[in-house]
Amino acid sequence: xxxxxxxxxxxxxxxxxxxxxxxxxxxxxxxxxxxxxxxxxxxxxxxxxxxxxxxxxxxxxxxxxxxxxxxxxxxxxxxxxxxxxxxxxxxxxxxxxxxxxxxxxxxxxxxxxxxxxxxxxxxxxxxxxxxxxxxxxxxxxxxxxxxxxxxxxxxxxxxxxxxxxxxxxxxxxxxxxxxxxxxxxxxxxxxxxxxxxxxxxxxxxxxxxxxxxxxxxxxxxxxxxxxxxxxxxxxxxxxxxxxxxxxxxxxxxxxxxxxxxxxxxxxxxxxxxxxxxxxxxxxxxxxxxxxxxxxxxxxxxxxxxxxxxxxxxxxxxxxxxxxxxxxxxxxxxxxxxxxxxxxxxxxxx
Ligand SMILES: *Cc1c(COP(=O)(O)O)cnc(C)c1O
Ligand code: SF4
Numbered sequence: 001x002x003x004x005x006x007x008x009x010x011x012x013x014x015x016x017x018x019x020x021x022x023x024x025x026x027x028x029x030x031x032x033x034x035x036x037x038x039x040x041x042x043x044x045x046x047x048x049x050x051x052x053x054x055x056x057x058x059x060x061x062x063x064x065x066x067x068x069x070x071x072x073x074x075x076x077x078x079x080x081x082x083x084x085x086x087x088x089x090x091x092x093x094x095x096x097x098x099x100x101x102x103x104x105x106x107x108x109x110x111x112x113x114x115x116x117x118x119x120x121x122x123x124x125x126x127x128x129x130x131x132x133x134x135x136x137x138x139x140x141x142x143x144x145x146x147x148x149x150x151x152x153x154x155x156x157x158x159x160x161x162x163x164x165x166x167x168x169x170x171x172x173x174x175x176x177x178x179x180x181x182x183x184x185x186x187x188x189x190x191x192x193x194x195x196x197x198x199x200x201x202x203x204x205x206x207x208x209x210x211x212x213x214x215x216x217x218x219x220x221x222x223x224x225x226x227x228x229x230x231x232x233x234x235x236x237x238x239x240x241x242x243x244x245x246x247x248x249x250x251x252x253x254x255x256x257x258x259x260x261x262x263x264x265x266x267x268x269x270x271x272x273x274x275x276x277x278x279x280x281x282x283x284x285x286x287x288x289x290x291x292x293x294x295x296x297x298x299x300x301x302x303x304x305x306x307x308x309x310x311x312x313x314x315x316x317x318x319x320x321x322x323x324x325x326x327x328x329x330x331x332x333x334x335x336x337x338x339x340x341x342x343x344x345x346x347x348x349x
Contacts, residue, residue: 005036015046033116052244063276072113074272076313085131093143102150103185108280110272143174152181156196163200176205182223183210189223213253235266255302265304292321296332
């Protein structure tokens with residue numbers, strides 16, 4: 001296996017970018033962090049200009065173009081952050097951002113202005129204690145979602161420590177970890193990591209972020225089998241990306257692959273308005289048609305909810321195709337059928 005890639009010169013050496021674009025790309029990675037794990041570097045075919053893995057991780061000169069509608073904080077995390085490390089936008093759950101680091105940096109990342117190997121990489125012990133105090137003081141918090149950055153980039157020891165502290169808060173019932181690690185750096189999911197995850201007394205969900213079926217190869221299959229074998233519930237998250245998964249065959253293959261690996265498709269995200277990412281976004285009409293095709297042709301187990309995070313911090317809403325119209329219920333061929341209203345209303349006792 002090859003080494004991880006962190007510099008433009010590494011990409012030139014591997015034949016992933018042309019020498020002529022190196023200078024322009026340098027200024028892009030000064031702004032938006034670069035790292036590609038060995039597992040993903042090995043999947044890239046340098047002679048394919050449309051490689052869906054390369055497209056997600058190799059910097060692109062188009063990232064220098066920030067469009068007027070694009071936002072540094074596209075989903076408004078800042079507006080709902082009562083204290084460092086916590087985002088509390090919905091009543092029963094919070095995000096706990098433990099670190100700003102990822103083992104790989106996605107070129108479309110919605111937190112690209114926040115993540116990267118900067119100075120304050122990990123929430124300090126004092127900030128973590130204050131964040132835990134916030135959770136302890138808010139008994140309506142039923143679920144804590146560990147995110148970042150990528151929580152599985154933490155050492156198993158640190159992760160177990162956080163999980164143990166969450167164990168002590170009785171009203172927290174669910175811990176969810178959002179991660180890309182089992183797909184992009186499956187070797188991190190070793191016995192120590194599994195032991196750390198198993199140490200929690202809470203019900204644990206892992207939400208795996210993956211965007212192309214090629215990310216779910218043999219080593220990832222093993223990592224997911226270990227997680228599922230440890231009794232951890234697995235769900236998926238995918239970002240709909242132009243040139244990566246914006247066609248029916250790829251999307252269907254990805255969702256089926258998740259289900260084969262015991263990962264229940266959860267969300268398909270409309271790409272957020274992160275700066276310099278317009279070349280990744282698919283229009284909503286086209287996206288809805290794709291989601292409709294998935295619904296009509298593929299097992300119900302393979303259906304994620306297609307969601308849009310409303311820019312500015314107004315929350316996630318489902319934006320998939322509607323099957324209920326004023327005239328009745330729409331079937332997959334576009335025909336409308338009547339459905340009767342109940343004969344009686346609610347009893348008034
Ligand atoms: C996405 C998100 C969540 C999780 O939402 P679910 O619909 O429960 O998956 C929670 N808090 C914030 C701030 C989010 O952006
Ligand atoms: S793993 Fe997630 S947080 Fe990290 S760069 Fe990719 S999208 Fe952003």
